[in-house]
Amino acid sequence: MIRDFEWSLIKSLRADDSIRVTHGSNLIAEYRDRFHCLNPQRALLSTMVHKCALALLGGVLIFTIAKSTIYAEADRAASVISIQIQGETQVDPATLFGARADVMRLYHDAGVHLSWVTSHPDLVIIICGQRDACDVGGSSSSTLGQAIINKTSRQGRIAYVYHERVTDFAEQAGMESADLLGYVIAHEVAHLLGVSHGSTGLMRAGWDVSELTLASCGLLHFSVPEEEVVRRSAAILAASSSSNSLIER
Numbered sequence: 001m002i003r004d005f006e007w008s009l010i011k012s013l014r015a016d017d018s019i020r021v022t023h024g025s026n027l028i029a030e031y032r033d034r035f036h037c038l039n040p041q042r043a044l045l046s047t048m049v050h051k052c053a054l055a056l057l058g059g060v061l062i063f064t065i066a067k068s069t070i071y072a073e074a075d076r077a078a079s080v081i082s083i084q085i086q087g088e089t090q091v092d093p094a095t096l097f098g099a100r101a102d103v104m105r106l107y108h109d110a111g112v113h114l115s116w117v118t119s120h121p122d123l124v125i126i127i128c129g130q131r132d133a134c135d136v137g138g139s140s141s142s143t144l145g146q147a148i149i150n151k152t153s154r155q156g157r158i159a160y161v162y163h164e165r166v167t168d169f170a171e172q173a174g175m176e177s178a179d180l181l182g183y184v185i186a187h188e189v190a191h192l193l194g195v196s197h198g199s200t201g202l203m204r205a206g207w208d209v210s211e212l213t214l215a216s217c218g219l220l221h222f223s224v225p226e227e228e229v230v231r232r233s234a235a236i237l238a239a240s241s242s243s244n245s246l247i248e249r
Helices: 007-012 024-034 047-072 093-109 163-173 177-192 209-216 224-248
Strands: 013-021 079-086 112-116 123-128 143-150 158-162
Touching: 013 177, 079 224, 093 112, 093 177, 112 224, 123 163, 123 177, 143 163, 143 177, 158 163, 158 177, 163 177, 177 209, 177 224
Parallel strands: 079 112, 079 123, 123 158
Antiparallel strands: 013 143, 143 158
């Protein structure tokens, strides 16, 4: 079982794999102005844009169905990794439920099953309620989460999510808190599995209006190479956990 994080561990680990939002209030204004269709207080899209949006979503639906079919046969052999969320009582149950659902969907699409546990986890996500309650250093006010990564393996077992920052930014951007929280957790779990920052998408270090828009529509995903790293690392972690379980018996 993983105990609470010990500060002495920082000496041998790095906390630089974080996710942050960029441009502050200017980003929020741009998000609302350019994508007012996602804000219920603004007018609906024009007919032309609406049709384009429907066509795009139709294409995404077809892609999603095709991808689900590809993974259907692999589901039985998919790796299962367990995750414990500490500090979950600081999050509204409905928000946490929605966030977990988003995380599970993202990893299922990548070919990995997640199991939420209360003890003996493979990975731990610590939800920090107060703004600076467990900031491990090297972050700014726009940092939404940080993973503690081993310098040698480039993997880890513990990550932090700054819930108050996530909630504040989601509210300012007009997003659902559960959506943003889920994507932040998914981002940090990927770092624990050895996925580095990417230039675009879910694993981009600094999210801007593009990532926020995709997240609001449920269209922010791992890239294909990132999915491969996730599957490979999850398989190794699952095998290791299974071996340790047999030894304990």
